[in-house]
Amino acid sequence: MKRILSIPALVCPILVANANPALEGDWMIELKPTGAPITGLLEIEREGDEWKGFVEGGPVPVTVEDDQVDILIDTRDLRGFIFFMHLKGELTGGELTGTFTVESEAKVNATDGTWSASRYAPTPRDSDARPVDLTGIWTPAPGQDFRKYTMDLTPAAEAWYAGYLMHYDQPNVRCVSPGITAMVAWGAYPFEILASDERLTFIYEFDSEVRRIFLDGREPPEFYPHSGMGFSTGRWEGSELVIDTNLLSQNIRDFRGEPISERARLEEVYTLSDDGQTMTAVITLHDPDNYNRPPIRRRAWTRNPDTEIYPNECDPDSFFRQMYNEDLLDMYFERSRRRF
Amino acid sequence: MTILARRFSCVAIACLMSAVASAHHSFAAEFLGDQTLTIEGTVSEVWFKNPHVRYYIEVETDDGGTESWDVRTSSPTILVRRGWNRDTIVEGDRVIVEGYRGRDGRKLLSLISIKLPDGTILHQSY
Numbered sequence: 001m002k003r004i005l006s007i008p009a010l011v012c013p014i015l016v017a018n019a020n021p022a023l024e025g026d027w028m029i030e031l032k033p034t035g036a037p038i039t040g041l042l043e044i045e046r047e048g049d050e051w052k053g054f055v056e057g058g059p060v061p062v063t064v065e066d067d068q069v070d071i072l073i074d075t076r077d078l079r080g081f082i083f084f085m086h087l088k089g090e091l092t093g094g095e096l097t098g099t100f101t102v103e104s105e106a107k108v109n110a111t112d113g114t115w116s117a118s119r120y121a122p123t124p125r126d127s128d129a130r131p132v133d134l135t136g137i138w139t140p141a142p143g144q145d146f147r148k149y150t151m152d153l154t155p156a157a158e159a160w161y162a163g164y165l166m167h168y169d170q171p172n173v174r175c176v177s178p179g180i181t182a183m184v185a186w187g188a189y190p191f192e193i194l195a196s197d198e199r200l201t202f203i204y205e206f207d208s209e210v211r212r213i214f215l216d217g218r219e220p221p222e223f224y225p226h227s228g229m230g231f232s233t234g235r236w237e238g239s240e241l242v243i244d245t246n247l248l249s250q251n252i253r254d255f256r257g258e259p260i261s262e263r264a265r266l267e268e269v270y271t272l273s274d275d276g277q278t279m280t281a282v283i284t285l286h287d288p289d290n291y292n293r294p295p296i297r298r299r300a301w302t303r304n305p306d307t308e309i310y311p312n313e314c315d316p317d318s319f320f321r322q323m324y325n326e327d328l329l330d331m332y333f334e335r336s337r338r339r340f
Numbered sequence: 341m342t343i344l345a346r347r348f349s350c351v352a353i354a355c356l357m358s359a360v361a362s363a364h365h366s367f368a369a370e371f372l373g374d375q376t377l378t379i380e381g382t383v384s385e386v387w388f389k390n391p392h393v394r395y396y397i398e399v400e401t402d403d404g405g406t407e408s409w410d411v412r413t414s415s416p417t418i419l420v421r422r423g424w425n426r427d428t429i430v431e432g433d434r435v436i437v438e439g440y441r442g443r444d445g446r447k448l449l450s451l452i453s454i455k456l457p458d459g460t461i462l463h464q465s466y
Contacts, residue, residue, distance in 0.1 A: 079367035079368055080367050080369060106368070106373045107373055170366070175391060189418075207390075255368075307421070310421075313389070314389070314390035315389045316391075317389075322410065
């Protein structure tokens with residue numbers, strides 16, 4: 001693992017003269033480190049001589065020269081330490097292939113490896129509903145997710161984020177729901193799916209949260225409040241479960257703390273493996289107030305009949321006690337009005 | 341559970357138990373991932389609750405006084421699935437803790453391992 005001394009600017013377009021225009025477009029990228037593979041959407045765009053790159057909706061510096069491409073992806077590990085995956089590769093026969101190295105100032109659990117990318121084309125929506133059995137308890141599985149760290153924020157979101165204080169402003173350190181957008185992509189906790197004719201019920205061990213996914217097309221009641229779990233409706237497109245969630249409360253997207261507005265819509269697409277033992281999800285946040293392009297997360301779970309959902313109550317006493325001991329309570333409460 | 345029984349259960353589970361740090365807060369916001377410290381002291385309080393289990397440990401200082409350290413571990417449900425429950429470490433236990441240092445010189449550790457009075461060593465992996 002190499003160590004780097006500075007974090008490069010991620011939003012600067014790269015000027016190149018001799019780039020192969022065939023590099024432009026959307027790619028489905030797969031990284032193969034030691035362990036589970038990581039997949040995600042790579043977008044390479046060109047405006048005149050300016051090239052821009054995005055991975056899972058977040059900006060990445062891209063350098064192209066003839067058929068060669070160089071991409072620097074910022075990410076975080078499970079503990080929140082930032083690191084970079086530096087990809088070098090080339091275009092051969094319509095595919096991108098190459099190697100990547102992990103670059104980090106912190107010691108992180110990540111390895112070097114190889115990567116490849118194929119042209120991405122969205123799968124046409126299947127209007128024929130063929131429900132599959134998702135009921136049971138699901139335990140998070142490794143891999144899948146880039147955990148892209150920085151996103152393509154709007155000026156309003158950048159301004160809000162500039163005042164964000166990591167840890168002290170994160171809702172769940174004081175036992176307030178982090179919201180479904182963060183929850184569905186976080187942690188080592190299982191969740192259980194129950195099914196009935198008109199709804200699915202997801203019971204999360206994390207924070208003992210519960211959400212109902214209505215399958216009968218109903219609208220939320222008048223004046224239904226915004227909340228961390230929001231109001232979810234689902235439909236089957238082929239054998240994929242597509243969930244739309246609205247009426248979300250203001251919250252944060254991930255450890256970095258970028259905001260989510262009350263007008264956000266979360267889309268989750270769940271797919272069951274052929275053997276019924278693995279479930280994957282692509283999670284896309286549509287929030288034009290805060291993001292110029294939607295952030296994407298990916299998760300996988302394995303069916304686990306050998307556990308139960310444990311109670312998971314939270315008491316914020318220790319969070320406030322630490323601030324009391326460190327004489328930080330005034331600072332904390334002076335920031336109350338800007339905190340979600 | 342008697343002290344003896346509690347000690348026996350600790351020994352029985354020690355070889356298998358390696359709790360994985362949960363990932364719903366940013367560890368990096370509070371701790372240094374490349375600096376560790378070992379302290380020895382007496383458990384003065386057990387906080388076996390979310391958002392994280394904490395053990396408050398009194399450590400004797402060179403001038404004859406004591407200072408209180410806040411030792412953080414994972415969440416209760418992560419620990420209890422591995423047999424580490426609220427009776428595993430109790431007030432009055434003399435322990436040796438290795439952990440990642442808290443930022444800004446705080447008397448705060450994120451537990452890597454803890455050695456109990458009977459020699460049992462429990463680990464948390466990262």
